[in-house]
Amino acid sequence: MPAETHVERSPMDRQQVFDLIRDRLSDILEVEPSSINEGDSFTDDLEADSLALIELAEALEEELGERSVGFRIEDEDLEDIKTVRDAVDYVLARL
Amino acid sequence: MLPIAVDAMGGDNAPGEIVEGARRAVAEAGAPVVLVGRPDDLAALRGDLDLIEASQVIGMDADPGSSVRTMKDSSLVRAAEAVRDGKAAAMVSAGNTGAAMASALLRMGRIKGVSRPAIATPIPVPGSTPTVLLDAGANAECQAAWLVQFAQMGAVFARERYGVEAPRVGLLSIGEESSKGNPLVKETHALLADPAALALSGARFVGNVEGRDIMTDEVDVVVTDGFTGNVALKTLEGGMRALVRSVLDALGATSVADEALAALMPLYATLDPDQHGGAMLLGVDGVCIISHGSSSATAIVNAVRVAREMVEAGIVERLRAAVAPR
Numbered sequence: 212m213p214a215e216t217h218v219e220r221s222p223m224d225r226q227q228v229f230d231l232i233r234d235r236l237s238d239i240l241e242v243e244p245s246s247i248n249e250g251d252s253f254t255d256d257l258e259a260d261s262l263a264l265i266e267l268a269e270a271l272e273e274e275l276g277e278r279s280v281g282f283r284i285e286d287e288d289l290e291d292i293k294t295v296r297d298a299v300d301y302v303l304a305r306l
Numbered sequence: 307m308l309p310i311a312v313d314a315m316g317g318d319n320a321p322g323e324i325v326e327g328a329r330r331a332v333a334e335a336g337a338p339v340v341l342v343g344r345p346d347d348l349a350a351l352r353g354d355l356d357l358i359e360a361s362q363v364i365g366m367d368a369d370p371g372s373s374v375r376t377m378k379d380s381s382l383v384r385a386a387e388a389v390r391d392g393k394a395a396a397m398v399s400a401g402n403t404g405a406a407m408a409s410a411l412l413r414m415g416r417i418k419g420v421s422r423p424a425i426a427t428p429i430p431v432p433g434s435t436p437t438v439l440l441d442a443g444a445n446a447e448c449q450a451a452w453l454v455q456f457a458q459m460g461a462v463f464a465r466e467r468y469g470v471e472a473p474r475v476g477l478l479s480i481g482e483e484s485s486k487g488n489p490l491v492k493e494t495h496a497l498l499a500d501p502a503a504l505a506l507s508g509a510r511f512v513g514n515v516e517g518r519d520i521m522t523d524e525v526d527v528v529v530t531d532g533f534t535g536n537v538a539l540k541t542l543e544g545g546m547r548a549l550v551r552s553v554l555d556a557l558g559a560t561s562v563a564d565e566a567l568a569a570l571m572p573l574y575a576t577l578d579p580d581q582h583g584g585a586m587l588l589g590v591d592g593v594c595i596i597s598h599g600s601s602s603a604t605a606i607v608n609a610v611r612v613a614r615e616m617v618e619a620g621i622v623e624r625l626r627a628a629v630a631p632r
Binding site for chain 2 (some may be wrong): 241260262
């Protein structure tokens with residue numbers, strides 16, 4: 212059994228997932244973390260383009276892949292993730 | 307120096323012309339090169355050039371974002387990873403432009419403080435140094451603050467690439483007056499008019515310029531959004547091609563054709579995109595040269611040469627210093 216499956220961490224709660232997404236988005240979009248809210252639309256409020264969302268997906272996969280082996284955001288699901296809240300829900304459902 | 311990673315599978319003429327260009331770059335420019343691509347496709351071509359194996363090829367018409375995510379063993383992604391992992395000093399590709407940008411962005415990352423990378427394309431100017439046009443297609447929709455960063459990065463590129471000490475930066479619009487243009491242009495004009503905007507890059511804002519100014523020596527860097535920049539670039543390319551064709555047709559029927567063509571050849575060489583070494587993706591944390599999809603071996607030689615020059619000039623560090631932190 213791979214060693215990483217033995218890593219025991221407490222499960223992430225909703226606030227921790229939101230904080231993680233907000234921090235990564237802040238880096239990608241070069242905006243202050245405090246300006247990102249859970250109800251924000253990626254395109255309308257944060258002006259994130261498709262490449263920025265892919266950057267976010269890759270960053271989350273890298274971060275969460277260590278915690279939950281095989282964690283992946285499917286490309287076809289990206290189209291349905293319209294808001295920060297959608298992203299938080301998606302991640303929570305798959306951890 | 308680490309080798310330049312050349313995407314051997316990207317481009318209309320890959321792998322033949324690309325590998326030939328890489329071999330010539332070693333012989334003519336003395337630049338170390340490592341190919342990236344399918345071993346079987348390159349076995350008979352590569353001679354003693356080193357190879358980073360990649361089993362997949364991203365097509366010229368593939369969706370950039372999803373192809374980079376799903377084709378992790380593609381030559382483009384592996385080339386970008388080679389730069390990230392310290393196995394190559396820079397990457398060169400004549401493949402899918404959007405995928406090259408996405409690969410570089412996702413694997414090398416952005417320079418801290420850069421909102422969006424931009425494609426800087428040299429536009430030939432007869433009798434003078436080329437004008438740097440950016441963004442030539444990376445970001446279809448832009449914000450004014452991004453265009454200010456494009457101006458800062460374009461100025462650094464003009465200085466390091468062409469030795470322009472104090473680059474003159476123009477904002478592409480539909481009239482020289484500051485009142486002309488769409489809301490993005492007007493907002494950007496106001497930001498660039500602040501002397502502090504370009505202070506770190508040592509450049510000077512000369513106001514709005516028009517499309518007809520791009521191929522003159524009135525300006526060194528022309529800034530615009532990626533949609534407009536790409537339209538301008540393709541319009542200039544098509545216009546120059548049509549002009550060359552019509553001049554050749556007109557001369558072909560005359561008795562002075564040979565003499566006239568000999569006199570025109572140096573001008574043709576000035577305007578030939580293959581001589582300019584391709585565009586550079588500015589704002590990513592590494593050197594990435596994007597060549598024309600129809601690149602010949604000569605274009606690859608020049609792209610490798612530019613990549614090496616930009617690495618030796620430390621352009622990433624200079625860009626880092628010139629881009630104002632938020």
